[in-house]
Amino acid sequence: xxxxxxxxxxxxxRSKSTTVGIMAAVIVALLPAAGFGIYNFGLRALLVILVTIxxxxxxxxxxxxxxxxLTVIDLSAVVTGLLLALNLPVNIxxxxxxxxxxxxxxxxxxxxxxxxxxxxxPALAARCFLLISFPLQMxxxxxxxxxxxxxxxxxxxxxxxxxxxxxxGNTAGTIGETSMIAxxxxxxxxxxxxxxxxxxxxxxxxxxxVFIVLFxxxxxxxxxxxxxxxxxxxxxxxxxxxxxxxxxxxxxKGQYLFGVFLGLMTGIFRLFGPxxxxxxxxxxxxxxxxxxxxKVTRPVAFGKGGRRYEK
Amino acid sequence: MxxxxxxxxxxxxxxxxxxxDKPIKEILPKGDLVYPLSQHIGAPxxxxxxxxxxxxxxxxxxxxxxxxxxxIYASVSGTVKxxxxxxxxxxxxxxxxxxxxxxxxxxxxxxxxxxxxxxSREEIIEAVKEAGIVGMGGAGFPTHVKLSPKxxxxxxxxxxxxxxxxxxxxxxxxxxxxxPDKVIGGLKVILRLFENAQGILAIEDNKPDCVALFKQLTxxxxxxxxxxxxxxxxxxxxxxxxxxxxxxxxxxxxxxxxVGCVVNNVDTIVAVYRAVAEGRPLMxxxxxxxxxxxxHPRNFKVRIGTNYSExxxxxxxxxxxxxxxxxxxxxxxxxxFELNVPITKTSTALLALSKDEVSAMxxxxxxxxxxxxxxxxxxxxxxxxxxxxxHFDEExxxxxxxxxxxxxxxxxxxxxxxRPLTQEIKSMRKIQLAKRxxx
Numbered sequence: 138x139x140x141x142x143x144x145x146x147x148x149x150x151r152s153k154s155t156t157v158g159i160m161a162a163v164i165v166a167l168l169p170a171a172g173f174g175i176y177n178f179g180l181r182a183l184l185v186i187l188v189t190i191x192x193x194x195x196x197x198x199x200x201x202x203x204x205x206x207l208t209v210i211d212l213s214a215v216v217t218g219l220l221l222a223l224n225l226p227v228n229i230x231x232x233x234x235x236x237x238x239x240x241x242x243x244x245x246x247x248x249x250x251x252x253x254x255x256x257x258x259p260a261l262a263a264r265c266f267l268l269i270s271f272p273l274q275m276x277x278x279x280x281x282x283x284x285x286x287x288x289x290x291x292x293x294x295x296x297x298x299x300x301x302x303x304x305x306g307n308t309a310g311t312i313g314e315t316s317m318i319a320x321x322x323x324x325x326x327x328x329x330x331x332x333x334x335x336x337x338x339x340x341x342x343x344x345x346x347v348f349i350v351l352f353x354x355x356x357x358x359x360x361x362x363x364x365x366x367x368x369x370x371x372x373x374x375x376x377x378x379x380x381x382x383x384x385x386x387x388x389x390k391g392q393y394l395f396g397v398f399l400g401l402m403t404g405i406f407r408l409f410g411p412x413x414x415x416x417x418x419x420x421x422x423x424x425x426x427x428x429x430x431x432k433v434t435r436p437v438a439f440g441k442g443g444r445r446y447e448k
Numbered sequence: 449m450x451x452x453x454x455x456x457x458x459x460x461x462x463x464x465x466x467x468x469d470k471p472i473k474e475i476l477p478k479g480d481l482v483y484p485l486s487q488h489i490g491a492p493x494x495x496x497x498x499x500x501x502x503x504x505x506x507x508x509x510x511x512x513x514x515x516x517x518x519x520i521y522a523s524v525s526g527t528v529k530x531x532x533x534x535x536x537x538x539x540x541x542x543x544x545x546x547x548x549x550x551x552x553x554x555x556x557x558x559x560x561x562x563x564x565x566x567x568s569r570e571e572i573i574e575a576v577k578e579a580g581i582v583g584m585g586g587a588g589f590p591t592h593v594k595l596s597p598k599x600x601x602x603x604x605x606x607x608x609x610x611x612x613x614x615x616x617x618x619x620x621x622x623x624x625x626x627x628p629d630k631v632i633g634g635l636k637v638i639l640r641l642f643e644n645a646q647g648i649l650a651i652e653d654n655k656p657d658c659v660a661l662f663k664q665l666t667x668x669x670x671x672x673x674x675x676x677x678x679x680x681x682x683x684x685x686x687x688x689x690x691x692x693x694x695x696x697x698x699x700x701x702x703x704x705x706x707v708g709c710v711v712n713n714v715d716t717i718v719a720v721y722r723a724v725a726e727g728r729p730l731m732x733x734x735x736x737x738x739x740x741x742x743x744h745p746r747n748f749k750v751r752i753g754t755n756y757s758e759x760x761x762x763x764x765x766x767x768x769x770x771x772x773x774x775x776x777x778x779x780x781x782x783x784x785f786e787l788n789v790p791i792t793k794t795s796t797a798l799l800a801l802s803k804d805e806v807s808a809m810x811x812x813x814x815x816x817x818x819x820x821x822x823x824x825x826x827x828x829x830x831x832x833x834x835x836x837x838x839h840f841d842e843e844x845x846x847x848x849x850x851x852x853x854x855x856x857x858x859x860x861x862x863x864x865x866x867r868p869l870t871q872e873i874k875s876m877r878k879i880q881l882a883k884r885x886x887x
Contacts, residue, residue, distance in 0.1 A: 439825060
């Protein structure tokens with residue numbers, strides 16, 4: 138019987154959490170926002186979501202065939218596709234949404250070595266790629282229900298907005314970003330299941346609030362602050378994109394620093410930039426700084442430089 | 449200052465209910481007894497007997513091979529059958545003394561050297577050294593070395609490690625419940641070596657009955673107190689234990705004595721008591737035989753040198769077919785490929801699992817989730833260290849505090865990508881430790 142025993146290095150037990158489980162949790166957490174997007178913008182939103190996911194999954198599958206290593210089973214391509222779709226306007230031409238999916242998986246993820254190796258959030262990189270390549274289609278938010286201007290654009294132009302509508306999500310915007318309630322509900326699920334923690338979203342949002350209070354020109358104005366929080370991609374970005382494991386610092390102090398940096402950048406882009414938005418670029422820029430942040434926030438090992446006790 | 453816990457750590461399924469309620473059963477060996485000459489950290493012992501010699505229970509059969517070493521005693525009476533290399537649990541072949549048991553258990557006679565109150569510090573340490581006592585929690589460091597720090601007056605805490613944080617293990621728990629007087633007696637012996645020290649029984653709070661029992665038994669002892677620590681693996685690790693009890697931190701290049709502490713496992717403390725108070729050398733220990741593939745899990749008092757397969761028989765054999773058998777606990781134990789190996793001074797448990805979770809899982813790419821960083825009690829970044837180890841980047845490994853890893857296994861346990869992080873870091877540490885020794 139000696140030849141039948143299994144032998145391996147310790148430890149001999151493993152926790153229940155798996156990569157697929159984590160990805161599935163993220164998908165579940167994005168469902169309220171996706172569902173609200175479909176309710177808000179109509180069935181075309183569902184079509185955009187399906188096309189984008191099909192594009193990311195198919196790209197990963199085909200690349201896997203070429204490399205003879207199928208990785209599509211880990212569900213990460215579905216997460217990328219869903220996140221990308223939630224970052225697109227409902228009127229986007231479908232071929233453009235599909236192109237975004239190919240860019241996200243092929244260029245940003247697989248060419249850098251696949252899951253865990255990409256240095257930028259694939260969904261956001263693809264969004265920025267589309268935004269630069271097709272600025273008109275990517276900022277066309279007009280649909281049956283809304284005239285076209287997003288609440289943040291209205292604020293930037295000096296207009297007034299209904300904050301309650303913004304929190305509920307009855308406004309123009311990308312498919313998944315409009316409803317703060319749906320996004321926060323999903324985020325709570327991730328927080329409760331331990332998939333994400335509050336370090337990055339917390340430091341990000343707090344820094345952003347401080348920044349707009351100081352430089353927004355309105356002082357401490359609760360309705361302005363809530364409009365800034367509920368508007369644009371801040372909630373989607375802070376809870377679902379900035380917390381992307383692969384492209385955020387692994388060190389605990391680094392995560393706080395990363396959040397603060399994102400808060401500052403988002404504030405600068407929104408207040409002083411040409412667009413009313415700034416979350417995507419802030420996160421992408423933050424992604425690039427991750428190696429540097431990790432280097433300066435390397436944890437102090439237990440007892441390092443330990444003091445000897447003398448009586 | 450007592451923190452009663454530490455940062456990091458995990459809460460695995462503890463499996464202790466399988467064996468914790470049955471009293472310890474003493475068993476006698478049936479087959480030959482095998483005594484490997486290396487059952488401890490340090491120089492191997494030197495054999496004092498040759499083939500054909502008759503030995504008695506308690507007879508010294510191998511002499512200490514140096515200061516950091518320990519003698520070995522026969523645990524049965526019988527005839528030396530051979531002095532030859534035999535396989536041990538780790539899979540290594542180690543020079544061993546093989547004794548054929550005659551079943552008579554004739555002993556050499558055990559007498560305490562002197563009444564305990566009259567013993568000097570040197571006599572106590574000599575008694576511990578002569579008894580062949582080593583750290584019985586698994587490390588096997590000779591106890592007399594631990595008890596002889598350069599400046600004994602600077603020791604402030606003598607900590608009895610009663611945490612037993614390894615899942616499935618209940619031998620310390622049973623020992624505490626069944627022989628609490630010996631645990632306290634042993635602690636008192638050690639306290640005699642350190643006049644400025646407080647004795648502390650550090651027990652995890654998943655053993656409330658032990659905590660209550662010891663609080664009751666020590667309520668009139670001025671120098672002994674009980675601390676209930678939060679249950680979390682690896683609370684019983686030396687560094688995490690010292691931190692939880694005193695708030696002081698020991699790193700890889702320090703000794704507990706540097707922060708005024710001496711730490712010993714429950715079983716070791718009982719062995720010290722028996723050596724000093726009864727004059728009995730180390731010849732037996734308690735082993736937990738457990739796991740879902742064991743018919744009747746329980747703790748056994750076993751003579752050192754007994755074959756592992758006899759333990760399985762005593763526990764009613766296997767229930768179904770085991771896939772993995774582990775010597776020790778599931779977090780830090782060795783997986784065994786055969787059972788025909790002897791129980792040594794450091795054998796804490798035998799764990800038979802009907803399913804091996806590890807081989808069923810395919811490691812995937814690291815997704816940088818940071819769970820290993822959260823659980824690491826050494827406060828390093830295990831996923832990166834494992835990367836450096838895999839690419840043999842020694843410089844980066846050392847620069848990122850790779851040597852501060854205590855190999856507890858939390859990172860591998862928690863990893864959602866099922867990467868063998870501990871294994872990779874361990875192999876690199878082994879190489880670096882060997883290099884340190886050379887220089």
